[in-house]
Amino acid sequence: MDNAFCTPLDITQIEHNFAEINPAMSAAEAMQEANRCLYCYDAPCMHACPTHIDVPGFIKKIASGNVIGSARVIFDANPIGASCARVCPVEVLCEGACVEKTLIKKPIEIGRLQRYATDHAMAVDKQIFEKCEPNGMSVGIVGSGPAGLSCAAYLARLGYDVTVYEAKEKAGGLDTYGMAEYKMPQTVSLSEVDHIARMGVKFILNTRITGGDDETEILGKVNRVSMAMLREWHDAVFLGVGLGETNKLGIPGEDLDGVFDALDLIEKIKTRDWKSIPLGQNVVVIGAGNTAIDAVTQAKRLGAEKVTLMYRRTEKDAPAYEYELELARKDGIEFMWETIPVEIKGDSRVNGMTVLQGESEFAIDCDMVIKAIGQQKMASFFTDIAGVDVDEKGRVVVNGQMQTSDAKIFAGGDCANGGAEAVDASQMGKHAAMGIHETLTGEKVEFAGAILRDPPKAPVDPNPH
Amino acid sequence: MADLTTNFAGIKSPNPFWLASAPPTNMGSMIERAFDAGWGGAVWKTLGEPITNVSSRLAALDQGQVRMIGLNNIELITDRPLEVNLKEMAECKKKYPNHTVIASLMVESKKEAWQEITKRTQDTGCDGFELNFGCPHGMSERGMGAAMGQVPEYTCMVTEWVKEVSDIPVIVKLTPNVTHIVPPGRAAQKGGADAVSLINTINSVMGVDVDTMIPYPNVNGMAAHGGYCGTAVKPIALNMVSELARDAEFDIPISGIGGINTWRDAVEFMLLGAANVQVCTAVMHYGYRIVEDMIDGLNNYLDEKGFASVGDIVGKSVGRITDWGDLDLNYDVKARVNEDKCIQCNLCYVACEDGAHQSFEFVESNGKRYPRVIEKECVGCNLCYLVCPSPGAIEMVRVDAGGPTESWRERTAGN
Numbered sequence: 005m006d007n008a009f010c011t012p013l014d015i016t017q018i019e020h021n022f023a024e025i026n027p028a029m030s031a032a033e034a035m036q037e038a039n040r041c042l043y044c045y046d047a048p049c050m051h052a053c054p055t056h057i058d059v060p061g062f063i064k065k066i067a068s069g070n071v072i073g074s075a076r077v078i079f080d081a082n083p084i085g086a087s088c089a090r091v092c093p094v095e096v097l098c099e100g101a102c103v104e105k106t107l108i109k110k111p112i113e114i115g116r117l118q119r120y121a122t123d124h125a126m127a128v129d130k131q132i133f134e135k136c137e138p139n140g141m142s143v144g145i146v147g148s149g150p151a152g153l154s155c156a157a158y159l160a161r162l163g164y165d166v167t168v169y170e171a172k173e174k175a176g177g178l179d180t181y182g183m184a185e186y187k188m189p190q191t192v193s194l195s196e197v198d199h200i201a202r203m204g205v206k207f208i209l210n211t212r213i214t215g216g217d218d219e220t221e222i223l224g225k226v227n228r229v230s231m232a233m234l235r236e237w238h239d240a241v242f243l244g245v246g247l248g249e250t251n252k253l254g255i256p257g258e259d260l261d262g263v264f265d266a267l268d269l270i271e272k273i274k275t276r277d278w279k280s281i282p283l284g285q286n287v288v289v290i291g292a293g294n295t296a297i298d299a300v301t302q303a304k305r306l307g308a309e310k311v312t313l314m315y316r317r318t319e320k321d322a323p324a325y326e327y328e329l330e331l332a333r334k335d336g337i338e339f340m341w342e343t344i345p346v347e348i349k350g351d352s353r354v355n356g357m358t359v360l361q362g363e364s365e366f367a368i369d370c371d372m373v374i375k376a377i378g379q380q381k382m383a384s385f386f387t388d389i390a391g392v393d394v395d396e397k398g399r400v401v402v403n404g405q406m407q408t409s410d411a412k413i414f415a416g417g418d419c420a421n422g423g424a425e426a427v428d429a430s431q432m433g434k435h436a437a438m439g440i441h442e443t444l445t446g447e448k449v450e451f452a453g454a455i456l457r458d459p460p461k462a463p464v465d466p467n468p469h
Numbered sequence: 470m471a472d473l474t475t476n477f478a479g480i481k482s483p484n485p486f487w488l489a490s491a492p493p494t495n496m497g498s499m500i501e502r503a504f505d506a507g508w509g510g511a512v513w514k515t516l517g518e519p520i521t522n523v524s525s526r527l528a529a530l531d532q533g534q535v536r537m538i539g540l541n542n543i544e545l546i547t548d549r550p551l552e553v554n555l556k557e558m559a560e561c562k563k564k565y566p567n568h569t570v571i572a573s574l575m576v577e578s579k580k581e582a583w584q585e586i587t588k589r590t591q592d593t594g595c596d597g598f599e600l601n602f603g604c605p606h607g608m609s610e611r612g613m614g615a616a617m618g619q620v621p622e623y624t625c626m627v628t629e630w631v632k633e634v635s636d637i638p639v640i641v642k643l644t645p646n647v648t649h650i651v652p653p654g655r656a657a658q659k660g661g662a663d664a665v666s667l668i669n670t671i672n673s674v675m676g677v678d679v680d681t682m683i684p685y686p687n688v689n690g691m692a693a694h695g696g697y698c699g700t701a702v703k704p705i706a707l708n709m710v711s712e713l714a715r716d717a718e719f720d721i722p723i724s725g726i727g728g729i730n731t732w733r734d735a736v737e738f739m740l741l742g743a744a745n746v747q748v749c750t751a752v753m754h755y756g757y758r759i760v761e762d763m764i765d766g767l768n769n770y771l772d773e774k775g776f777a778s779v780g781d782i783v784g785k786s787v788g789r790i791t792d793w794g795d796l797d798l799n800y801d802v803k804a805r806v807n808e809d810k811c812i813q814c815n816l817c818y819v820a821c822e823d824g825a826h827q828s829f830e831f832v833e834s835n836g837k838r839y840p841r842v843i844e845k846e847c848v849g850c851n852l853c854y855l856v857c858p859s860p861g862a863i864e865m866v867r868v869d870a871g872g873p874t875e876s877w878r879e880r881t882a883g884n
Contacts, residue, residue, distance in 0.1 A: 035534065042814050042816065042858050044814040045818055045819035046819075067533065459819075463827065464827045464828075464843070464846050465826065465827065
């Protein structure tokens with residue numbers, strides 16, 4: 005890569021551009037906001053949270069000055085509660101359901117309060133959940149993303165010997181490698197990993213799971229462990245492998261220099277090694293999901309002169325959340341709706357595109373193309389390596405306990421739901437831990453926020469009044 | 470514009486808002502600034518033998534983000550020489566002839582001492598006296614303040630001493646630190662008082678620093694009980710004011726004190742029998758400027774209600790307070806949820822389940838889950854209505870036929 009193909013901005017400017025979009029609250033701000041919470045009963049925010057965190061409960065603990073207690077309520081229902089505080093689409097989840105939004109159009113800032121409490125626990129280095137008395141059983145977890153981390157944390161709390169296998173050199177999955185840098189720096193996800201590691205969970209990094217019996221190699225740069233070995237070593241296995249490679253456009257020029265996968269680019273941004281991140285001056289991002297938004301907003305923040313979001317359908321059809329689209333608009337992104345890429349042009353490097361709008365085909369200039377058109381499913385991993393069933397969409401099939409067609413193999417997260425939020429994966433990891441425990445021991449456990457029930461109706465006074 | 474001038478036991482004021490005897494009335498220049506801000510009168514920080522105060526002195530009760538809903542003070546009476554206060558009082562009265570200056574007095578329980586300070590002070594041209602029989606901290610340990618107000622005979626006796634030599638109206642300030650306010654009120658009247666003022670502050674320990682384990686306010690690692698005032702004491706003051714106002718034998722004017730922040734608070738005191746009001750804590754919090762809206766709001770209220778003079782509202786609600794035994798047992802209200810205003814916070818539900826009579830259930834409606842009142846279980850207690858944050862989401866609806874009334878006294882009259 006030549007040095008010219010990178011940000012034109014100086015480092016100070018870039019650091020400024022990548023400042024956290026939802027900054028930390030001061031103690032005074034947190035107190036004021038926490039006291040504004042009405043402390044709803046069986047609260048709408050708690051229902052809206054996929055992990056059903058007792059939101060009024062943790063907020064009132066902030067208000068009472070019991071911030072460690074608050075963090076415990078959060079991590080009890082969501083082991084990646086610090087990441088979720090930053091990356092959750094709160095506008096459509098907890099804050100979208102907040103009664104203060106209904107009442108005065110100003111929801112409580114639940115995400116930032118959650119960040120305040122979890123930041124505090126991390127700042128004082130408080131180990132909220134300790135390593136538990138071993139129960140003699142072992143579970144292997146493949147993939148250290150939100151689903152795997154959550155499952156690992158709950159299993160450790162039950163006394164399992166948990167080993168997490170991760171292909172990359174750092175744990176955390178998309179929380180570590182895939183979140184827009186202005187939403188969350190890598191350190192947050194890594195400190196959550198550390199918190200879970202201190203509960204006794206072992207992380208084996210740089211390790212891929214392969215098929216066959218004789219594939220295990222544990223001394224290479226990227227180690228390989230066969231599925232057969234996992235079955236031998238562990239009483240159960242949880243697969244939280246996420247999704248695969250970015251989909252192909254299937255058009256000429258896709259392999260030219262200057263064409264990138266959005267997730268690869270985002271991963272490079274996570275290094276904060278700004279000058280090593282490839283960047284053109286006229287960038288086209290193809291796709292209109294939340295990853296596409298992360299790509300356009302970050303390309304702009306890196307200093308690209310012109311950034312265009314190109315989508316084959318209408319603005320209304322864009323899968324990104326409305327508030328994400330709004331962020332892109334505020335960042336000055338240009339939009340080409342109902343525009344289909346026909347060809348990426350260039351000799352060895354991108355210098356333009358041919359696109360189709362309705363009947364008219366025309367050329368546009370660009371020097372970088374970023375593909376954000378979704379990821380492939382891991383169907384072949386499940387069928388060929390793990391030997392479990394997938395559905396017609398390529399998702400691994402699981403029951404309510406996150407159990408696959410193989411009774412000892414469980415799965416959850418994007419690979420099971422086809423791709424959703426980190427918080428959804430966390431909840432699936434929780435259910436998987438409960439399912440694994442029940443399968444292996446016959447004992448039912450229920451973690452905080454696993455199941456929401458209507459509060460039981462109290463008996464009425466038998467005496468007339 | 471209604472007429473806001475008052476004639477309180479013969480003391481004329483441009484409006485019913487006086488500053489209570491307290492830190493905001495510590496000296497002449499402060500009172501003069503208060504008059505400039507619009508206060509109708511001021512009761513000077515209590516005169517007597519100058520004392521030495523401690524540091525620190527104040528502590529507060531907060532509620533969530535709301536600061537100082539209650540305040541407690543261990544500051545004593547004036548620490549300034551009597552002659553300085555008297556000189557400033559005379560100058561102030563001369564400069565503000567139409568404003569009310571009241572001298573608050575407290576000396577040891579000797580006739581000569583009371584009569585001497587009375588005579589010396591009335592030479593300033595002040596408009597009246599307020600006898601401080603209420604201060605609950607410090608001075609009471611020396612046999613003064615509340616120590617006097619808690620014994621009706623002493624209250625009567627000292628009032629008589631002062632009245633013997635006073636040419637101007639005498640107000641007796643009552644302590645709330647008694648089980649029943651009527652006997653000291655009657656004692657003041659019997660001693661010849663022209664009016665009473667109440668309440669003084671309430672015995673209180675404001676709290677404890679849970680880190681140092683030292684109670685507030687910290688005076689070199691120790692604390693003493695203080696006098697409690699501010700918003701939180703208003704209901705206690707309203708009760709005591711109304712008890713005196715309702716008492717058949719009691720017929721002198723009342724100056725209402727305790728937790729008055731706004732014109733609305735003042736109106737409530739006046740409706741329950743206060744002929745004027747005194748304010749301290751709200752000024753200690755926000756400054757003299759708050760009187761502007763008190764005057765403006767009171768004016769607008771009187772205009773809106775069609776009262777020509779502020780005096781017209783005094784005591785209007787006294788007849789609406791009675792003994793429990795005279796309340797109508799047949800009156801029946803039930804809570805009702807208005808779904809269009811309900812925000813589904815479910816505070817009504819949990820309050821009723823755990824704090825009242827289990828009269829709520831959940832119902833699905835328009836794809837949402839709303840709390841609903843089970844009418845036959847609802848006793849009409851108001852709790853759900855009180856906790857509801859959304860105005861109009863819960864109303865209390867009368868459900869009885871409006872037939873004959875029956876009180877507990879009537880029901881048990883034959884027994």
